[in-house]
Amino acid sequence: MNTAVASAPPPATMHDAALAVRYAGIRARSVALAAPLSPEDAMVQSMADASPSKWHLAHTTWFFERFVLGSRPDHAPFDADWHYLFNSYYQSIGPAHARPQRGLLSRPSLAQVLEYRARVDQQVIALLQADALDPQARHQLLLGLHHEQQHQELLLTDIKHALWSNPLQPAYRDDLARHEAPAIPLEWRDAPEQIVEIGAPAWPAHPEFAYDNESPVHRVLVPAHALANRPVSNAEYRAFIEAGGYRDVTLWMSEGWALCQAEGWQHPLYWDDALEREFTLGGWQRLDRHAPVCHLSYFEADAYARWQGARLPTEFEWEAAAAGQPAHGHFADADRLHPGGASAPGQGADTALLQLFGDVWEWTSSAYGAYPGFRPFAGNLGEYNGKFMNGQWILRGGSCVTPEGHVRASYRNFFAPSARWQFSGVRLARDPA
Incomplete structure (x- = not known):
């Protein structure tokens, strides 16, 4: 989802300074997608298969903290309890909060989640700019960028269901482009x-x-x-x-x-x-x-x-x-x-x-x-x-x-x-x- 994102995935040989630019663009796009939402919107979970927007923002950040920053011996967790809240299904690294109950997470607040994103981004970008990631951490960061793009799509599909489920059925945005054109015959x-x-x-x-x-x-x-x-x-x-x-x-x-x-x-x-x-x-x-x-x-x-x-x-x-x-x-x-x-x-x-x-x-x-x-x-x-x-x-x-x-x-x-x-x-x- 994504004007700030380059049009093609980067090759694994991309220099870390260029990768830092791509990282920043993808991460900024996620925040921009959530910007039209109120804090109340961002914690709604309308069905078990969907997740709150706030959880998408936090989980993708947890991925980088756990699999990129966490690979470094000097890393101190932002909040150790959040490992349980924002793990999704990686049972091999610990238990996770039940998926159907993600909408119960009124705490941490949306503001705290956004602060979490900013803190993790600052650390990841500093490591990239210093060429300080080992090959394994770099591969996990690349996977994390594609993972984040998957969650950008899920954020939109999930909030659409949540807003439709609201009796008022409000729009996510009222300024979206709309163009109708006749389809060619099916052949x-x-x-x-x-x-x-x-x-x-x-x-x-x-x-x-x-x-x-x-x-x-x-x-x-x-x-x-x-x-x-x-x-x-x-x-x-x-x-x-x-x-x-x-x-x-x-x-x-x-x-x-x-x-x-x-x-x-x-x-x-x-x-x-x-x-x-x-x-x-x-x-x-x-x-x-x-x-x-x-x-x-x-x-x-x-x-x-x-x-x-x-x-x-x-x-x-x-x-x-x-x-x-x-x-x-x-x-x-x-x-x-x-x-x-x-x-x-x-x-x-x-x-x-x-x-x-x-x-x-x-x-x-x-x-x-x-x-x-x-x-x-x-x-x-x-x-x-x-x-x-x-x-x-x-x-x-x-x-x-x-x-x-x-x-x-x-x-x-x-x-x-x-x-x-x-x-x-x-x-x-x-x-x-």
């Missing part, structure tokens, strides 16, 4: 059967950053298939609703149908019942017919695909299509914080596959699992990804609240199939006739 792009290389070289042995779950590079046979040239639009998804898609059990997976009935799903999260408006980070807005539909669970995306006589792409089909393409699109840096149509400014309508990056995360039909030969990050940071490879599904491409430069063709996001509060949408795939 199919054929891809032949081929063997493709999937994944990214393991970091930090390779200088370009990638998470451990993206490696190693390996070959996969991708059968012949076709992909839609753009994500499904709001108008197209509305037709599914009006045709009775939420009432037709034959379109749904069993678990998805049970959830749909139990929670009374009738349309995407944040739509009104008249199917005319949706709640955005800019408050209630008229539904943009041409923009990609978002805030769908995996079950909703899959049901829509079945209704269309299609399916969701595999993550390998998606990556094969995205490989070699620049990761350009509507990211958080555009400061609209909502998806836009495929022919909106900056999107070339003559491109074979539009909006692979940005706007909405695209559900795939691939379960989140390890690649052949997967090795987690060394040490405590091995808990970062691998232990979540169960009951999750892969999404690709980033969204309108993802920081530009944070994602790449090999990037693997993952959520439970019931998740709806993320900016998740759908691109159709189909097999040869």
